Amino acid sequence: MSKNWNTFDVLRHSRHDWLNRLQLIKGNLALDHVDRAKEIIEEIIIQSRQEAKLSNLNAPKLAEYILTFNWCNHLFQLDFEVIGDEYDICIYEADLIELISRCTTVLDSHVKVPSDHHLLLTLQLYHEEIHLVFDF
Template sequence: MENEELVRVLSGARHDWLNQLQLIKAHLALNRIEQAETVIEDIIVTAQNEAKISQLNAPDFASFFLTFNWYPHSYHLDFEVTGEQQTLASMDQVLVQLAADITGLFDEYAGSMIQNHVRVMMNLSDDEIQITFDYSGSINCEQQLHTAIRDLTMKPYMTLVQNEVTPYEAVATIRLDIKELNGG
């Protein structure tokens, strides 16, 4: 990693931590102990998910999610990793391309009237990876988004399990066949 890149990464991480610490400090100053505890619990859950995604041995995919909110987007993103921990090194580029494509669509079709949010849930098993992208907020052109998600997932190793789009929510669940991804 180049020094400039390392400084950028550390700067982004420091910025996130400072925001969280300032939020805790503000709650404590106002004697809102329960809210401070909730922020601390959220930090713990986020750190656990960051550790899980980092241990998948898919560095580009992990980097995509770990740094996503450091860049301008039409929404805030968080993620969760569940299931059997495994090595996804051979699938790194396929996973990051899928994530970039779906989140890119959300950026393209996001409305600006309300605060938008995306939750990505990744469930791992021996033979498949299931990823759910759950967008909540304002959506422009729902039918075009629905069609674009369908078209993105027309690959032999992908199954579009769910594709529901309304003016205020989009849920896309994609199942990836690990055997198919690894060449049979």
């Protein structure tokens, strides 16, 4: 982990993220873009469900690494999804963090210009097998 997050840090970053989302919804409603506001709300619901799935894997350090990644200085944004059967992956947690950390470090070192770069990390969980897919 790159940082030890205390409760205050987590609440501050989380509050900032939620205020940004609410401002997007409010701005779209003010412009009478109701359909776009509904899309943003649906995106928030989907993201919250993905966060819950990640949290249900009994890998709290992995969840912390992924959920706080965008709060640190990176030249790209990390998005994630969990697909498949939710089960306890705690025995793989350290290895998964190491692998994801190495991959994101390599990407950080090769991205030179800050732009709208995104990495989608997909954790595919099937029959007690874990597959990671990195889509940059």
